[in-house]
Amino acid sequence: MSNNLKLGVEVVSAHDLLPRDGDGTVTTFVELSFDGQRHRTAVRDHDLNPYFNERFFFAVSDPSSLPSLVLDATVFHLHRPSLSRSFLGRVRIPASSVPASPSDSPVLYYPLEKRGGGRGGGVFSRIRGELGLRVFLTDDPSVQPSGQNLRQDQFADIPPEPDMSTFFRLFRSQQRQQQRSDQAPPSRVMRMFSSLSSRQPAEFQIKETSPALGGGRIVRGRVVVPGDKPGAFDLVEKMEFLFVRVVKARDLPAKDVTGSLDPYVEVIIGNYRGTTWHFEKNQNPEWNEVFAFPRDRLQASAVAVEVRDRDLVRDDYVGAVQFELNDVPLRAPPDGPLAPEWHRLEDKRGGRDVGELMLAVWFGTQADECFPSALHADTAAIDPATANTHARGKVYQAPTMWYLRVNVMDAHDVYMPQGDRSPEVFVRGRVGNQMLRTKMGRPGAAGIFKWNEVHFFVVAEPFDDELTVSVEDQAGPDQDRVIGYVNIPIATVDKRPDDRRTWPKWLDLRKPTLIDVDRLREDKFATKLQLQISLDGGYHVVDELIHYSSDFRPSSKHLWNAKKPIGMLELGILSAVGLQPMKTARDGRPTCDAFCVAKYGRKWVRTRTVVDSLSPKFNEQYAWDVYDHATVITVAVFDNSQVLTGSSTRDTAIGKVRIRLSTIETGRVYAHAYPLLVLHPSSGVKKMGELHLVVRFTATSFASMLHAYVRPVLPKMHYTHPITQLQQENLRLQAVQILATRLGLAEPPLRREVVEYMSEAQAHMWSMRRSKAHFYRLTEVFGGAVAAAKWLRDICRWANPVTTVLVHLLLVILVCFPHLILPTVLLHLLAVGLWNFWYRARYPPHMNTKISHVHGVSPDDLDEEFDLFPTTQRPEVVRSRYDRLRFIAGMMQKTLGEFATQGERVQSLLSWRDPRATAIFLVFCLVTAFVFLVVPFKVLVIWLGFYWMRHPRLRHKMPSVPTNFFRRLPARTDSLL
Template sequence: MMANQNKKPNADFNLKEITPSIGAKSGITTATDLVEINFFLFVRIVKAKDLPGIRGPNTCEPYVEVKVGGFKMTTICFSRNSNPEWDQVFALEKARIQESSLEIVIKDRILKYDEIVGRVSFSISDIPTRVPTDSSLAPQWYGLEDQKGRKLIGELMVSCWIGTQADEAFPEAWHLDATSINIHNILSTHSQIYLSPRIWCLRINVIQAQDLLFEDRPENSDIFVQATLGSLTFRSKLVNNNKGNPKWNEDMFISVLEPFDQRLFLSVEQGTLKNHKSIGKCVIPVKNADKRLDSSPASAKWHSLERPKIIEVEQNAKVASRLSLRLSLDGGYHIFDEDPHFSSDLNATAKKLWRPSVGVFEMGILNASGLPAMKKGNRTDAYCVAKYGPKWVRTRTIVNSLSPKWNEQYSWDVYDPCTFITIAVFDNGQLQEGHGADGAIDARIGKVRISLSEMITDKLYTYSFPLTVLQPTGLKKMGELQLAFRFCCPSLSNLLKVYELPMLPRLHFANPLSVTQLSGLRKQTIMLLSSRMSKAEPALRREVVSYILDSQESVWSIRRGRVDFERINVVVSGAVALYTQYKKICKWSNPISTLIVYLVLFVVILEPQFVLPAMFFCLILNTILQYPKRPKHLSHVDLQLSHVQTANVDELEEEFDPIPSKFEDNIIRQRYDRLRIIAGRFVSEVGKIATRGEKLGSFLSWQDPTSTLLFMILCLVSGIVTLFLSFRVIVCFWLLYLTRHPIFRSAFPTVLENWVGRMPSKLDSML
């Protein structure tokens, strides 16, 4: 019942074009031409001087309250300071202002009921308007007054103006409509831009060790090297101690972030992976590693090992143990942090190896609609996060709105058009009273990906993207996100040059890393980025980074299996269609079509030089015929292909089931039996293809000496015949044989089919 409710068959999951009121529609190009212009009242509270205190000089504990009608917010409070400096900016959307005046009040926390020290008021109609091209408005000193307009001691430096979201003060402004937010949490509502630190691949090539000493000198004990960097630990393979001189020649890879202030701890361990003890240690600063940009190996160095004191005492060793290794920071690789299929950046780590920019991607994050209530009281505090390349952007949090309007515009440099930008919507969970609730997370609402390669350069796109989330109970629509974006490319020739270059840096091909190594580096990178971003102000929390980067690897499921099966069917459908037509021609189902094919074949045989040009022209013609069927919109989630509507609850629960499973034995047994049946069918079909290939290969392997001898005789005869016959004649007779009329065909298999079917295969050797 719950699944049916969440699937919402009446929900619209389609991508829709929208017509927002933005400047780009009318050809205007500005810093805000992709968003709807919103005007804000900005108030900058700079500082105050000579504030009176009831207990003498510097006994005042002042703070400022900015008030416009029912909207108000306070600055931080200083302790015992008559000349405080706040330098805080407040903002309020002009469309929400219904009062005619702005009131700025200085209060003293020591006074009873926070009585006022003085006030300054402005008529909103007199506040000037400025655009970003104008210089910032200089703050001025204003004398303080009481409620009746009488002059008081002290002055306040303030500046007020009407601006837009393009104003440089907008990102740092405290918005007056967030009055319910505690002052300690207000920072987490600000918009912000983050840059990912550069990610280097630390390669540790452990070569060998010399003069190792053992506590009990076992003859056949195994040795391995353990490398520790921060919270990451790696171990080499186990090798024989070789009388204290073991050899590995093995690489270990660790992701490291700039700056290289970490230290690498290396330890030579004796024993098994579960039960071992250290027999030598050394510490190497990561910054001492050689930086390299090509495939040339780093220089090998010997490092002295510090032995445990018990070994030194027992053996009184005078020979120093050493460890030889190559340590390098490889900047020629691109270390993936996103899913490689949806990557937004393909440049190498070292900036020297970056390709020139081919354009700029600009995006306006307009608004969202129909968001679900994520908190009690039918409340959602939504913000957006977008990532492309190393640049992350975060919009401001719109407090307590199910239809938030951000209207913020950002831009990114593009180095490869075959990349994706990811935009996600979250509910801010850090706005509770105090300094944030313990364990509160920013709940995900939905995510959108845009492929830059599908976009026409310099064309404006305005879409409303459905926000969908697949849950164990089914597919759920979480609202819609409205975006305006374009890909500006100043030089088409530079864009075309990119298509002839390899997608990844050269080092990936000169000295490639395995899929396992790249996957391991990506997991480490996500963990390091999550830790680094969570320390920013405002923090980009771990769950946000994890969701944007798709940190959870895709686990096999029945739903995904059906999707992949259909994709394979689509890919091979062309070959299947050709084979079907071939069968019809061979059976003379349509004699006219068969005769036309005969005519074409004879033309090909007589004039073979026209074969390739005809093929290319046919491809061009087919492409032209496909033009009316071209996609009218950018690609988005295909619900029919994804089988999210047809998957039942049990299949979805299995897909979201963690490893190890959380379900009881009976359910796991049923799913395992189902998996065995599906996997058995798949393996059976693949096995048939393998068996057919092995039977064909058996002609040359002498597994069946009689067949191999007959095959050699047949090849000899065929070689002599083809030596004297024209190639055109051979092709002609071969094609005529393949397309012969059904009256010349037999219901029994051909001699060649019978012969291949009798050949041995490796299936004969299987249990």
């Protein structure tokens, strides 16, 4: 009879282990020994409370000897890179006490013992903690014993003692792994000054790529082109195209019975076809269109350009001209554009009396100036009108926006009808679809009402709108009677570029009648309104969230802090991989028509639409001037819903990427694959594909870039005449609407949903998920203080005797020499910052699904987050209360995020997330430490106290240098989804 009895051991976790590494952690594994068999768990790096969750089965050779057998579970610490091990404690469990069934075996936590028995916990003990095990017996024949046993001196996955080259290779591998996850080693000291970055699944992390850029490769952050210098398009993969420019035709013959001709041109090369517009009854048409065909996909040796006549039944053949591809010239910048030439057309019989066609044919790359406006081969299946309107790339310039400041002061000679009720007079202002109203005016003497309220509107150049100001009387609910109004062209309003004072003006109001009789009679008792109006250009018109802003410059150019750019930002949009199908094509296949939009400053760019491809290749490069590197560039991928279904559908967002310039090194080329993450109302977070980008930030003036850290972030008027938080939010939404309207008038248009998605137009809405994310960010910020308290508690408990003795000695030294306290702290910060330099993030930060709290979000929270505003799921009364609650909660959410942002900026001082800011702070620590060493401590304390209590006249209204420096530090808002 066969023996199926086996001992099952589940190693769950260990708790409260004694630190052994220099960073205050321990690298552990558990070794199990039973009946001459040995198994070992995987290694858990840098964790005092590791989780193993591994199960092993030992074969019982003789069931009769089971009561005399013992299970040994030993916890070891692995020393890297020597790969030696040290004893942390063990657990011995007699087999006679093991339950006979898995269902009767709970998880038990056993205290670790010494080798000779007995628990640790003495003053100088090196044994501490407990091990969670679940042990049981089973005779299930389907359960097989675990794999190959380990001998006493053998480990399955630990290599032998390495040499120095292996050590450096292991060190660099570990360092790259830490850099990819943007996480410093979880040392106790670092947890006191920086929060632990939350790990997220590998599929949601960015990945480093090695594309062939400009014919070269990326070597140590730079593009190296063998035998040549990088060109203007060195951040994208070089692609060659066959360009065919169809300019015009002349002397075409008539084909219709009526003697007319409706000509169009068709470019044919293999299976590719490109068609121009057709002209009605025109024998000398002008098209001036360019077609681009990828050279690596050409399946023919010649290109034919045919002129045809559009008919209802069958298009007539007019003539054609053909070119051999071997004879087509190659053109590359800085060569000038190829001049078009006249070519005589040939009919089907070979005759040449069918007119002439002006053409230019050449081979070029995406650096060609015709590339953005060309019709590409993948758009051949689209109607030419649709391809011209919605499939081409474009560079947009956002309009310059100003604040229209309207100070409603008072009104005189306001005629009110006689009656028993007291008048309720207010002033309403309207610019376009923006409308604001004052409170009820305070009645004074006869016909005098006072308000003295300031309201803001957003207007954009050119100023074509009018400001309509009306004085109205609220006669009853929804019964507002206009007493008088005035129209003020915004172009006539004086511009106020700085905080200089503007003088009020008296304006005569017109009555709301077809003929103003009082106006015609020049009645001197007409109602007059005193207004103080100005176009304020000293503000930064916020068209996006301040944390994601790409431009802090005011509208007035002569107030710009940096007259010249401090650097250049270059972006290469290579490709997108593995996109999810967004719609169904005409033949029933799932497809996607993707294009990218990038926004930085006032320059928006849109790539061409790659039709019917789930892995589109763009290979387009753009550049921006940088005036402030504490800014963010946003790149998003959209599905073009206009090329197949028409303009009534919305372009669907596939995902976006945000990169803060201050977190990347100057002159270095970053090539990464960014996951495109979208939050769906039903399925939660979903990866829609990957976007391959190449980014390079080049500093033209390093001194100006360092000087930017101490400049005020926003213009002066934001501090001398601040705008309330509620007004800023309303103005931001109005600015987004104006921007969407203006960019929607371009060709091709940027649709409203694209602009709103890029500008975070719905970020102010209430979201339970986002509020939880801000809360956990806040708790993680204070995690350093909690870790410090635990560290002090461990000192008091003599958890590590050596450390406790050293702290006692340090305490005695600092008490005896108090002037060494501040230098010691600053030098300690300097040492931590220098230590973190080796573990600084190599990758730009990206959206983190863990800190965005998208994994634990409930369907009800998602339904609430994606609900419309106002909601339509409740009755009228409940709906109004629910909307009010969401609005209040949204403001609380934003305040909570502000607190978290300030704490994260403190943490970024030593994390090297902004390399220049960390370097400046470390230099400041070093210099200040020496100052405290030289200058007597008491003098410094008195000077700091006097400075802190200085007279208000000695205080400046502008923020101080440390405040400006602090405002430019990066926070983890860039990683929020």
